[in-house]
Amino acid sequence: MQVDGKAYRSIWFDHAQQQLNIIDQTVLPHQLRVLSLPNVDSVCYAIRSMQVRGAPLIGATAAYGMALGLKADASPAAEQRLAEQLLATRPTAVNLHWAVQRIRGVIADQPVCERAELAFTEAHLICEEDVKTCSHIGDHGLRLIESLWQEKQPLQAQLNILTHCNAGWLATVDWGTAIAPVYKAHNAGIPVHVWVDETRPRNQGAHLTAWELAHHGVPHTVICDNTGGHLMQQGMVDLCLVGSDRTTAHGDVCNKIGTYLKALAAKDNQLPFYVALPVSTIDWQMKNGLQEIPIEQRDADEVIWVQGVDKQEEFSSVRITPAESSACNYAFDVTPSRLVTGLITEAGIVNADVAGLKQLHEQIQN
Amino acid sequence: MQVDGKAYRSIWFDHAQQQLNIIDQTVLPHQLRVLSLPNVDSVCYAIRSMQVRGAPLIGATAAYGMALGLKADASPAAEQRLAEQLLATRPTAVNLHWAVQRIRGVIADQPVCERAELAFTEAHLICEEDVKTCSHIGDHGLRLIESLWQEKQPLQAQLNILTHCNAGWLATVDWGTAIAPVYKAHNAGIPVHVWVDETRPRNQGAHLTAWELAHHGVPHTVICDNTGGHLMQQGMVDLCLVGSDRTTAHGDVCNKIGTYLKALAAKDNQLPFYVALPVSTIDWQMKNGLQEIPIEQRDADEVIWVQGVDKQEEFSSVRITPAESSACNYAFDVTPSRLVTGLITEAGIVNADVAGLKQLHEQIQN
Numbered sequence: 153m154q155v156d157g158k159a160y161r162s163i164w165f166d167h168a169q170q171q172l173n174i175i176d177q178t179v180l181p182h183q184l185r186v187l188s189l190p191n192v193d194s195v196c197y198a199i200r201s202m203q204v205r206g207a208p209l210i211g212a213t214a215a216y217g218m219a220l221g222l223k224a225d226a227s228p229a230a231e232q233r234l235a236e237q238l239l240a241t242r243p244t245a246v247n248l249h250w251a252v253q254r255i256r257g258v259i260a261d262q263p264v265c266e267r268a269e270l271a272f273t274e275a276h277l278i279c280e281e282d283v284k285t286c287s288h289i290g291d292h293g294l295r296l297i298e299s300l301w302q303e304k305q306p307l308q309a310q311l312n313i314l315t316h317c318n319a320g321w322l323a324t325v326d327w328g329t330a331i332a333p334v335y336k337a338h339n340a341g342i343p344v345h346v347w348v349d350e351t352r353p354r355n356q357g358a359h360l361t362a363w364e365l366a367h368h369g370v371p372h373t374v375i376c377d378n379t380g381g382h383l384m385q386q387g388m389v390d391l392c393l394v395g396s397d398r399t400t401a402h403g404d405v406c407n408k409i410g411t412y413l414k415a416l417a418a419k420d421n422q423l424p425f426y427v428a429l430p431v432s433t434i435d436w437q438m439k440n441g442l443q444e445i446p447i448e449q450r451d452a453d454e455v456i457w458v459q460g461v462d463k464q465e466e467f468s469s470v471r472i473t474p475a476e477s478s479a480c481n482y483a484f485d486v487t488p489s490r491l492v493t494g495l496i497t498e499a500g501i502v503n504a505d506v507a508g509l510k511q512l513h514e515q516i517q518n
Numbered sequence: 519m520q521v522d523g524k525a526y527r528s529i530w531f532d533h534a535q536q537q538l539n540i541i542d543q544t545v546l547p548h549q550l551r552v553l554s555l556p557n558v559d560s561v562c563y564a565i566r567s568m569q570v571r572g573a574p575l576i577g578a579t580a581a582y583g584m585a586l587g588l589k590a591d592a593s594p595a596a597e598q599r600l601a602e603q604l605l606a607t608r609p610t611a612v613n614l615h616w617a618v619q620r621i622r623g624v625i626a627d628q629p630v631c632e633r634a635e636l637a638f639t640e641a642h643l644i645c646e647e648d649v650k651t652c653s654h655i656g657d658h659g660l661r662l663i664e665s666l667w668q669e670k671q672p673l674q675a676q677l678n679i680l681t682h683c684n685a686g687w688l689a690t691v692d693w694g695t696a697i698a699p700v701y702k703a704h705n706a707g708i709p710v711h712v713w714v715d716e717t718r719p720r721n722q723g724a725h726l727t728a729w730e731l732a733h734h735g736v737p738h739t740v741i742c743d744n745t746g747g748h749l750m751q752q753g754m755v756d757l758c759l760v761g762s763d764r765t766t767a768h769g770d771v772c773n774k775i776g777t778y779l780k781a782l783a784a785k786d787n788q789l790p791f792y793v794a795l796p797v798s799t800i801d802w803q804m805k806n807g808l809q810e811i812p813i814e815q816r817d818a819d820e821v822i823w824v825q826g827v828d829k830q831e832e833f834s835s836v837r838i839t840p841a842e843s844s845a846c847n848y849a850f851d852v853t854p855s856r857l858v859t860g861l862i863t864e865a866g867i868v869n870a871d872v873a874g875l876k877q878l879h880e881q882i883q884n
Contacts, residue, residue, distance in 0.1 A: 181840035378776025410744025460836030470826030474547035485748035
């Protein structure tokens with residue numbers, strides 16, 4: 153998408169320099185810093201430290217991690233080590249497995265000398281496919297926003313969309329998932345306004361979604377995660393749009409911690425709550441998300457220390473808790489399918505239930 | 519309550535020094551700083567800047583503000599100005615009105631030379647009554663916790679209570695409202711553990727509730743406001759206990775922004791959600807909280823800048839949003855009575871509905 157008029161992606165391979173580049177998301181929104189990742193160790197560090205994050209982008213980055221690793225050593229033993237190293241970086245992300253498996257599938261039974269090149273080609277393809285996927289999600293979501301706007305237009309000056317965490321272009325290669333429809337609607341001239349949940353503890357909403365929207369020129373307001381319920385009660389939200397890290401075959405949605413609370417509020421106020429996701433994040437083997445999805449616990453310091461810039465615009469962090477208190481940090485929660493109005497995928501919008509996902513499964517098989 | 523073994527109140531009048539003292543809550547949990555408030559201007563500043571906060575403590579402080587002001591000028595014109603000045607500090611707090619009116623009632627028709635002394639005596643009385651009120655709330659809540667613990671004891675090692683914001687002793691003169699039952703239970707040897715919502719934007723949970731509990735020795739864990747839903751889904755919460763700034767005659771509860779989301783999650787997981795409050799915070803004229811209670815909007819900078827201490831333990835704040843983004847800051851929300859299991863008052867526990875409040879009203883009339 154656009155950053156002050158210049159087109160960017162979150163990850164790109166510079167063919168002239170033979171160099172993999174990413175936007176370092178740990179210094180946003182305060183700096184736009186491009187990093188080169190020369191090897192699998194730097195890729196693993198980027199995923200683990202969340203220089204890149206978001207299910208689709210993690211997948212794309214991991215694919216390049218495999219390629220970079222195979223460039224150094226393409227033996228079957230090295231391939232196995234690489235896969236294990238990459239899979240260990242973020243336990244919850246199903247895309248990580250998907251991307252690593254996809255690369256391994258392509259290089260299987262291929263001559264060792266050709267494997268790295270094949271892996272790079274596949275990683276490029278994964279990126280291009282992701283852009284196409286997200287663009288399609290955007291198109292399907294756009295139709296939803298258009299029809300909602302037609303209904304609301306006589307009564308209000310803008311369409312208010314609430315989102316949680318970052319499911320924008322920075323979470324994917326381009327466009328985003330939940331925010332792709334917002335960009336498409338904004339570009340089409342629909343006056344969308346986004347309520348951006350700051351999304352504690354890591355504040356991906358305040359850091360990333362707000363930055364994306366600001367630099368693409370989409371009207372938005374940052375709010376504390378506590379605020380959405382009140383806004384919904386007061387008729388100040390027309391639509392909730394969030395992403396998903398993992399969706400079960402029954403339609404349960406695992407997404408950033410706090411998503412479940414917003415889904416409850418949407419239900420309580422009869423508001424549409426849509427989840428946008430690439431089909432690749434659906435775990436077709438899994439049924440009951442609450443019972444089956446393991447929830448990553450991250451370092452308590454993410455709760456205790458809040459990162460930002462001080463008055464001199466220097467990076468800094470502040471401790472908000474007493475030195476004597478401990479904290480705990482679950483990174484995700486599961487929103488039961490009964491609270492989800494629909495799933496927006498690249499193949500269309502379906503109900504978040506067994507029938508809807510069955511329909512989707514049949515559709516993508518054809 | 520205890521601070522590392524020494525008894526404290528949040529506000530006290532030092533008769534020897536003829537001096538009003540408060541704990542400056544804006545520097546907690548990082549420093550324990552006692553401030554003297556010599557006049558009504560310093561009292562207004564303390565309320566407005568939230569050096570004191572919490573409905574009951576605001577009431578007690580405002581009562582002393584009237585007394586201090588009347589000491590300087592006890593004329594009827596001054597009395598009117600003082601009342602207006604104090605009432606303008608925090609628009610939502612019903613206790614502010616209650617306390618100012620109570621002082622005005624006591625001094626009405628009294629000789630000008632006696633009014634300041636009468637006001638001080640009444641302010642002292644308000645404090646003593648508040649301590650008694652909160653202690654009674656604690657006693658009623660203790661019985662609730664005892665019976666819950668009897669039920670859970672065979673299955674678990676501790677009783678997990680989730681709270682939002684600060685309704686502990688720092689919000690009152692002593693004991694607190696929602697946390698009073700927790701102190702009584704802890705003191706009685708029941709192994710309570712408190713999940714402390716950090717409570718953005720001002721982090722009263724992380725700053726104040728955690729500090730209180732840490733220094734009284736009550737086991738607790740600080741969590742982001744997003745986390746409670748997940749904990750409830752996973753059976754890690756037995757009881758929600760929150761305070762209230764204002765409760766309607768139909769049982770709707772106005773409390774810190776985000777309370778409504780936790781009440782929804784408690785309902786969805788069939789967990790008890792209790793609100794503890796002194797009867798003085800009930801607005802008997804008001805019925806529908808969602809329609810009738812005005813919600814204070816505070817400075818967006820509270821969302822944008824997060825306060826704490828840096829690695830050198832120096833006070834600092836960090837900006838978490840892009841310079842280009844705006845924010846909005848609603849301070850409270852309304853939890854509809856249908857989500858509230860019961861109201862814990864100094865006069866006992868009643869249902870949060872018309873019948874329950876009618877019963878309570880009759881009870882306190884007798």
